[in-house]
Amino acid sequence: MDPVRNAAQLARNASYSLPSVNLETRNKALLRIAEALRTNAEEIVSANRKDLEAARAADISQVLIKRLRYDKDKIDESARSIMSLIEQEDVVGKLLSRTELDNGLVLDKVSSPLGVIGVVFESRPDALVQISCLCLRSGNAVLLKGGTEAKETNEILAHIISEAASFVDERFQNAVQLLSTREQFQELLKHDDLIDLIIPRGSNELVRIIQSSTRIPVLGHAAGVCHTYVDSETDLNMAVRVCYDAKVQYPAVCNAMETLLVHKDVAGEFLPTMAEKFAEAGVTLKGDEEVRRIIDVEEATDDDWSAEYGDMILSIRIVRSIDEAIDHINHYSSQHTDAIVTTNPNTARRFLDLVDSSSVMWNASTRFADGYRYGLGAEVGISTNKTHARGPVGLEGLVIYKYILTGKGHIVAEYSGENARKFTHRRLE
Amino acid sequence: MDPVRNAAQLARNASYSLPSVNLETRNKALLRIAEALRTNAEEIVSANRKDLEAARAADISQVLIKRLRYDKDKIDESARSIMSLIEQEDVVGKLLSRTELDNGLVLDKVSSPLGVIGVVFESRPDALVQISCLCLRSGNAVLLKGGTEAKETNEILAHIISEAASFVDERFQNAVQLLSTREQFQELLKHDDLIDLIIPRGSNELVRIIQSSTRIPVLGHAAGVCHTYVDSETDLNMAVRVCYDAKVQYPAVCNAMETLLVHKDVAGEFLPTMAEKFAEAGVTLKGDEEVRRIIDVEEATDDDWSAEYGDMILSIRIVRSIDEAIDHINHYSSQHTDAIVTTNPNTARRFLDLVDSSSVMWNASTRFADGYRYGLGAEVGISTNKTHARGPVGLEGLVIYKYILTGKGHIVAEYSGENARKFTHRRLE
Numbered sequence: 001m002d003p004v005r006n007a008a009q010l011a012r013n014a015s016y017s018l019p020s021v022n023l024e025t026r027n028k029a030l031l032r033i034a035e036a037l038r039t040n041a042e043e044i045v046s047a048n049r050k051d052l053e054a055a056r057a058a059d060i061s062q063v064l065i066k067r068l069r070y071d072k073d074k075i076d077e078s079a080r081s082i083m084s085l086i087e088q089e090d091v092v093g094k095l096l097s098r099t100e101l102d103n104g105l106v107l108d109k110v111s112s113p114l115g116v117i118g119v120v121f122e123s124r125p126d127a128l129v130q131i132s133c134l135c136l137r138s139g140n141a142v143l144l145k146g147g148t149e150a151k152e153t154n155e156i157l158a159h160i161i162s163e164a165a166s167f168v169d170e171r172f173q174n175a176v177q178l179l180s181t182r183e184q185f186q187e188l189l190k191h192d193d194l195i196d197l198i199i200p201r202g203s204n205e206l207v208r209i210i211q212s213s214t215r216i217p218v219l220g221h222a223a224g225v226c227h228t229y230v231d232s233e234t235d236l237n238m239a240v241r242v243c244y245d246a247k248v249q250y251p252a253v254c255n256a257m258e259t260l261l262v263h264k265d266v267a268g269e270f271l272p273t274m275a276e277k278f279a280e281a282g283v284t285l286k287g288d289e290e291v292r293r294i295i296d297v298e299e300a301t302d303d304d305w306s307a308e309y310g311d312m313i314l315s316i317r318i319v320r321s322i323d324e325a326i327d328h329i330n331h332y333s334s335q336h337t338d339a340i341v342t343t344n345p346n347t348a349r350r351f352l353d354l355v356d357s358s359s360v361m362w363n364a365s366t367r368f369a370d371g372y373r374y375g376l377g378a379e380v381g382i383s384t385n386k387t388h389a390r391g392p393v394g395l396e397g398l399v400i401y402k403y404i405l406t407g408k409g410h411i412v413a414e415y416s417g418e419n420a421r422k423f424t425h426r427r428l429e
Numbered sequence: 430m431d432p433v434r435n436a437a438q439l440a441r442n443a444s445y446s447l448p449s450v451n452l453e454t455r456n457k458a459l460l461r462i463a464e465a466l467r468t469n470a471e472e473i474v475s476a477n478r479k480d481l482e483a484a485r486a487a488d489i490s491q492v493l494i495k496r497l498r499y500d501k502d503k504i505d506e507s508a509r510s511i512m513s514l515i516e517q518e519d520v521v522g523k524l525l526s527r528t529e530l531d532n533g534l535v536l537d538k539v540s541s542p543l544g545v546i547g548v549v550f551e552s553r554p555d556a557l558v559q560i561s562c563l564c565l566r567s568g569n570a571v572l573l574k575g576g577t578e579a580k581e582t583n584e585i586l587a588h589i590i591s592e593a594a595s596f597v598d599e600r601f602q603n604a605v606q607l608l609s610t611r612e613q614f615q616e617l618l619k620h621d622d623l624i625d626l627i628i629p630r631g632s633n634e635l636v637r638i639i640q641s642s643t644r645i646p647v648l649g650h651a652a653g654v655c656h657t658y659v660d661s662e663t664d665l666n667m668a669v670r671v672c673y674d675a676k677v678q679y680p681a682v683c684n685a686m687e688t689l690l691v692h693k694d695v696a697g698e699f700l701p702t703m704a705e706k707f708a709e710a711g712v713t714l715k716g717d718e719e720v721r722r723i724i725d726v727e728e729a730t731d732d733d734w735s736a737e738y739g740d741m742i743l744s745i746r747i748v749r750s751i752d753e754a755i756d757h758i759n760h761y762s763s764q765h766t767d768a769i770v771t772t773n774p775n776t777a778r779r780f781l782d783l784v785d786s787s788s789v790m791w792n793a794s795t796r797f798a799d800g801y802r803y804g805l806g807a808e809v810g811i812s813t814n815k816t817h818a819r820g821p822v823g824l825e826g827l828v829i830y831k832y833i834l835t836g837k838g839h840i841v842a843e844y845s846g847e848n849a850r851k852f853t854h855r856r857l858e
Contacts, residue, residue, distance in 0.1 A: 015785070016755070016756075016759050016783060017783065019782050019783060020779070020782050020783055099803070099804050101797070101802065101803070101804065105793065105797075107803055107804075114815050114816065115785065115815055196815040197815070197816060211644070212644070215640070215641070215644075217646065217816045217817075235838070238837075238838035241838055241840055242839075242840060244840075245840035245841055249840070249841050250841075327445075330445050341838075348835075350449070352833050353448050353449050354445060354446065354448060354449055356444075356445060356448075356544065357831070358831060358832065359831070359833075359834060360831060360832070360833055360834070361833075361835075361836070362833075362834070362835045362836065363837055363838050363839070364534065364835070364836030364838070364840075365839065365840045365841050367840075367841035368530070368534075368834055368836075368839070368841055369832070369834075373530065373841070373844070373852065374528070374530070374536055374832065375528050375530065375852065385646075386544055386625040386829050387543065387625065387626060387646045387816065387817040387829060388646075388817040390829050390830060390831065390832075391830075391831070391832045392832070400815050400816060400817075400819050401819060401820075402786070402788070402789060402819065403787065403788040403789070403798070403819075403821075404789055404790075404791075405788060405789070405790040405791070405793050405797055405798075406777075406790075406791045406792070407790070407791065407792045407793030407797075408667075409664070409667035409670055409671055409770075409792050409793070410792070410793045410794065410797070411670055411671060411673075411678070411793075411794045411796075412674055412678050412679075412794050412796035412802070413674050413678045415802070423802065423804065425804035
């Protein structure tokens with residue numbers, strides 16, 4: 001068997017025993033991993049040093065080198081984040097519903113692990129630690145592929161995690177598998193019979209490439225083209241404040257605003273003030289013709305409406321109505337996060353109902369769309385999928401459910417034909 | 430624009446307004462559809478007659494012709510099933526959770542329609558009615574492709590449904606689209622930017638072809654290789670009864686048993702009695718070497734363990750332990766439905782926890798795995814996927830959720846740096 005298929009098969013086999021590992025044991029394993037990271041900090045740092053040296057020799061950008069660095073502080077941060085994961089509510093084995101189908105015949109719907117998760121991430125070694133622990137905590141096996149630049153660091157981290165978990169319980173053996181090359185991960189994407197979910201942690205480009213090269217479900221978002229719409233009935237100070245935050249607070253991330261829509265009735269008053277604030281922060285503005293009649297900005301072309309700048313650039317368009325704003329967003333948005341600023345609750349309701357995005361917001365900055373801020377604890381990623389999990393995804397995105405039917409020798413034949421028994425279908429507790 | 434892309438785009442546009450159609454209006458539309466089916470029964474039957482004549486002329490099998498027939502009784506049955514759909518609980522707009530993130534900043538997680546569903550089905554015209562109504566009830570637009578044999582019937586049915594719904598509310602206009610050729614549906618599978626879910630209703634082969642030709646999520650199962658394991662500690666009468674039902678009651682369906690696993694300690698007593706019962710019903714048995722030492726049956730080869738006979742054929746294997754049974758099932762099962770017959774609750778628990786199938790059963794026939802029997806109301810299909818929806822899927826498989834954040838001008842900048850505000854993350858009601 002080829003090594004990739006073999007690793008996937010080992011993970012799959014491990015996944016069959018993991019649902020029987022109780023919460024206490026899973027938490028013990030996480031605790032041991034956190035301790036092992038701290039105990040082996042010197043070895044980890046020295047492996048990381050090799051990666052850093054190789055990266056410098058290869059003339060890799062300062063930004064990437066910064067992300068690649070995994071020092072004692074970062075190890076400590078990883079360990080602390082594992083400790084907070086231990087505090088999270090268990091997502092496995094939750095009774096979601098219980099129905100009596102007939103006397104003595106009871107159907108339970110119970111949450112269960114997905115099985116095997118394939119994760120690919122770029123550069124940052126702390127992502128390897130975080131995602132492995134999220135998978136183990138939710139009863140899943142995981143196949144990891146890190147950035148080639150972080151090869152030495154990833155190897156020692158995967159080894160430490162696997163060792164520590166297996167020491168606590170042998171069912172964790174083979175539950176964490178590391179792939180070393182990009183080719184191996186490409187190969188892995190073919191084995192849809194062994195892998196249940198792929199999570200790409202990295203650039204939009206990475207997500208797009210993976211989405212188009214596998215039949216395995218992919219959890220993630222390939223773009224974050226987020227909008228804020230300033231309505232005709234609005235508190236203009238609030239609008240300025242919310243829009244400024246949505247664009248300026250951290251422009252490189254997926255939940256930052258890329259297009260501002262303004263109702264024509266307030267554009268004349270709102271845009272000059274807003275433009276001044278943005279100018280102070282160094283934001284380059286682009287506008288449609290009507291915008292350019294009010295403020296002196298670059299011309300926005302059709303490409304701008306679907307652009308994810310990820311930078312201090314913003315496109316602005318004037319709309320005639322709430323419905324024009326909704327249409328624009330449903331047409332150009334990446335269904336990530338879109339906001340309205342209005343004082344009219346009916347207008348807000350219409351926007352929140354009809355904008356087809358994973359997060360919709362009223363009088364708040366799009367930057368809130370995030371697992372930590374939403375109170376989900378650790379974040380698996382943000383999803384713009386319409387099935388399984390949408391928006392910021394926590395541990396609950398790593399589970400599904402199974403039906404468990406308990407009878408006393410019940411057979412279907414008794415429920416058909418003459419004198420057929422009737423189902424009671426009674427919801428219990 | 431090509432006609433398929435055009436139809437998909439119309440459905441997508443319709444899907445943007447459907448989330449605002451309230452339950453009362455959706456139910457009114459369903460009621461009107463049911464009435465319209467009855468009012469136009471003669472026209473429908475006459476269209477169906479044309480299909481039947483063409484089918485006979487083309488020498489199509491009696492089984493297919495039987496499925497193709499859509500007479501007044503069947504129309505009436507469709508109308509009645511629409512009326513019972515009206516009684517179902519609403520799956521759209523359900524508040525799934527409410528969290529206070531901070532004073533005045535509240536996050537709701539609310540169920541919402543998927544958007545646009547593509548459905549392909551074979552022969553039976555009643556499937557068109559049922560699935561369109563399920564989609565409309567759950568706030569989705571739908572693109573339909575029926576069997577070519579049912580062309581005339583499907584056209585009039587789609588027309589009646591679309592007309593009736595649009596008469597009640599114009600937002601239903603374009604919400605139901607009919608594609609007429611197989612090539613058009615193949616074309617549709619490419620438009621993953623417009624379609625959110627594909628539901629194939631038909632043969633396993635149809636499901637497999639579709640799964641391997643689209644990046645759109647597909648809800649369904651390509652195979653039903655179901656097992657029953659008879660444990661060493663068991664009520665042998667119950668075992669005979671449950672196994673007989675699982676195989677004989679309706680062998681052509683996906684939840685019928687295909688392989689029987691028997692613990693070695695009871696095989697000598699159980700197999701002769703069981704074989705006699707199966708012989709009476711005309712079941713052909715195949716067994717491994719050990720089975721053939723006890724009863725005189727054909728030899729089972731390795732292919733038999735993964736075969737879905739869909740017929741009066743059963744493969745039998747003797748296992749040495751509960752774990753061997755679980756391993757066999759996790760290796761060969763299609764993750765549809767697998768059952769254990771045992772009197773030992775600990776053994777049952779181990780089986781139910783560790784068998785990785787959408788339905789697992791204790792002392793009950795695998796034939797119970799079905800949306801109607803599970804009390805889900807109308808069934809969208811049975812899914813062996815591990816993401817989104819698993820097992821028998823009712824209306825809830827046609828929805829996802831969105832996050833709705835309501836603030837009073839809240840910005841993220843206040844939650845970082847010195848004097849950062851803290852999130853409260855308080856679960857409300």
